[in-house]
Amino acid sequence: MASSKNISITLKIWRQKNANDQGKMETYSLKDVSTDSSFLEMLDLLNEQLIEEGKEPVAFDHDCREGICGMCSLFINGQAHGPDSGVTTCQLHMRMFKDGETIYIEPWRSAAFPVIKDLMVDRSSFDRIQQAGAYVSVNTSGRTVDANAIPINKKAADDAFDAATCIGCGACVATCKNGSAMLFVGAKVSQFALLPQGKVEASRRAQKMVAQMDLEGFGNCTNTGACEVECPKGISLENIARMNREFLSAKITSEEMA
Numbered sequence: 001m002a003s004s005k006n007i008s009i010t011l012k013i014w015r016q017k018n019a020n021d022q023g024k025m026e027t028y029s030l031k032d033v034s035t036d037s038s039f040l041e042m043l044d045l046l047n048e049q050l051i052e053e054g055k056e057p058v059a060f061d062h063d064c065r066e067g068i069c070g071m072c073s074l075f076i077n078g079q080a081h082g083p084d085s086g087v088t089t090c091q092l093h094m095r096m097f098k099d100g101e102t103i104y105i106e107p108w109r110s111a112a113f114p115v116i117k118d119l120m121v122d123r124s125s126f127d128r129i130q131q132a133g134a135y136v137s138v139n140t141s142g143r144t145v146d147a148n149a150i151p152i153n154k155k156a157a158d159d160a161f162d163a164a165t166c167i168g169c170g171a172c173v174a175t176c177k178n179g180s181a182m183l184f185v186g187a188k189v190s191q192f193a194l195l196p197q198g199k200v201e202a203s204r205r206a207q208k209m210v211a212q213m214d215l216e217g218f219g220n221c222t223n224t225g226a227c228e229v230e231c232p233k234g235i236s237l238e239n240i241a242r243m244n245r246e247f248l249s250a251k252i253t254s255e256e257m258a
């Protein structure tokens with residue numbers, strides 16, 4: 001492991017007062033940044049410096065700082081979550097950068113993720129997609145079967161768990177040239193489609209979630225695969241294929257029933 005040292009960096013950061021402001025890149029110099037610190041700790045350091053100088057600190061999203069919540073969402077040197085792979089911005093370390101380097105930091109860019117302020121974007125479109133169908137009905141009559149008593153094929157359980165590791169960060173959308181949310185929606189559809197508990201709404205779920213995705217203004221998938229490469233949780237493109245199958249079979253079933 002590389003030993004810790006302090007580096008000086010130049011930051012080019014997107015500053016935007018509010019959703020209506022045009023926004024622009026601003027330049028900042030930062031000294032004595034430990035290579036052991038995380039990227040967000042480096043931004044904390046910058047904000048302390050800005051506050052001491054009587055300037056407005058940079059607004060950016062974060063919460064758990066452990067790669068769980070999906071809040072941290074920065075485009076760093078042209079890559080979602082920065083140059084390391086399989087990590088979120090909060091798990092990125094300053095040892096990935098060199099002394100004297102210039103680092104470009106921008107918010108997610110997508111029509112469906114409007115900028116609120118500086119590096120913060122509004123991802124409530126993801127919440128509305130989830131509300132459209134990412135839930136299961138549970139029998140509360142008193143004759144409910146214990147979930148642990150329902151046998152589930154090991155492969156299906158593993159695939160459902162893998163899909164459920166999606167943290168809703170939006171890196172897939174920000175990376176896709178079409179601004180498509182198919183990887184996210186594919187993961188959310190798959191996590192239910194693979195389990196018996198998810199079968200109750202199966203015929204409606206994919207249709208409702210895809211309809212909401214279209215309504216929110218996300219683009220179409222053209223199978224470029226950039227989303228899979230930049231996803232910090234390794235969500236596989238297989239989930240998009242499964243969602244397409246779920247969507248098609250739901251459509252055929254509903255047309256047959258009509």
Ligand code: SF4
Nearest residue numbers: 166167169170172231
């Ligand atoms: S699929 Fe990956 S990149 Fe997209 S929201 Fe989920 S965790 Fe983030």
Ligand code: FES
Nearest residue numbers: 063065070072090
């Ligand atoms: S702050 Fe929660 S995943 Fe980064």
